[in-house]
Amino acid sequence: MENIITELSESMKKAIVHLDTELNKIRAGRATTNIIDGIFVDYYGNPTPLHQVANVTIPDARTISLQPWERNMLGPIEKAIIASNIGLNPQNDGSYIRLFLPPLTEERRKELVKRVYAEGELAKIAVRNLRRDSIEQVKKLQKEGLSEDLAKGAEGRIQDITDKNIALVDLHCKDKEKDVMTV
Numbered sequence: 001m002e003n004i005i006t007e008l009s010e011s012m013k014k015a016i017v018h019l020d021t022e023l024n025k026i027r028a029g030r031a032t033t034n035i036i037d038g039i040f041v042d043y044y045g046n047p048t049p050l051h052q053v054a055n056v057t058i059p060d061a062r063t064i065s066l067q068p069w070e071r072n073m074l075g076p077i078e079k080a081i082i083a084s085n086i087g088l089n090p091q092n093d094g095s096y097i098r099l100f101l102p103p104l105t106e107e108r109r110k111e112l113v114k115r116v117y118a119e120g121e122l123a124k125i126a127v128r129n130l131r132r133d134s135i136e137q138v139k140k141l142q143k144e145g146l147s148e149d150l151a152k153g154a155e156g157r158i159q160d161i162t163d164k165n166i167a168l169v170d171l172h173c174k175d176k177e178k179d180v181m182t183v
Contacts (some may be wrong), residue, residue: 001141001154008134008158012127012165019123019169023176026112026119031058031101035088036066041073041080050080054097064088064099071095104180112180120173124166131162 024034033056040047050056054068054077068074077097078090088099104112135155142151 001138001146001150004134004137004141004154005157005161008130009161011130012161015123015126015130016165016168016172018126019119019172022119022122023116023172026115026176026180030061031064031099033058033064035064035086035101036081036084036099039080039084039086042076043073050077053077062101062103064101066090066097066099067095068097109180113177116173116176116180120169123169127162127165127169131158134158 021037024032025037033051036050036056039050041050041053042048043053050066053070053073054066057065057067059065066077068077074092074094074097078092081088081090081097081099088101091098091100135158138146138151138154138158142148
């Protein structure tokens with residue numbers, strides 16, 4: 001029984017960490033290296049993370065600068081950024097690639113907030129699915145001879161853990177909304 005509860009808590013923590021990762025990719029008008037996380041460049045036939053083929057710096061609040069380790073990687077890096085669909089156009093000057101983040105309009109901020117809450121809803125779905133799986137495990141144990149009182153107690157604990165994690169998802173989304181809407 002305790003294994004089910006412990007496993008549930010660990011899985012829900014992973015769902016919250018994943019939500020944080022996804023929310024960090026949503027830009028709030030400031031340059032951050034999280035924007036380019038998850039972009040892979042074709043490096044001699046192998047998909048390689050962008051930060052492993054170029055030096056990534058943030059020279060100012062609205063610019064990301066990429067300096068490839070090898071000059072011949074400028075083209076593939078540019079193609080990877082365009083293909084990643086992050087909404088930024090790379091500017092290539094022959095030795096650096098710069099990504100300029102335009103100031104966010106009110107309309108764009110509202111779109112980003114919608115995306116924040118969509119990610120939050122996906123996290124809530126994951127949490128609820130984990131709850132359902134855990135309750136099914138408890139019911140299976142109950143069929144194998146676990147007392148009804150222990151099963152109901154476990155289901156109550158599972159629901160409490162679920163409620164706490166749903167509240168945590170809401171909190172993360174509200175914080176990100178505040179961050180995005182701050183001009």
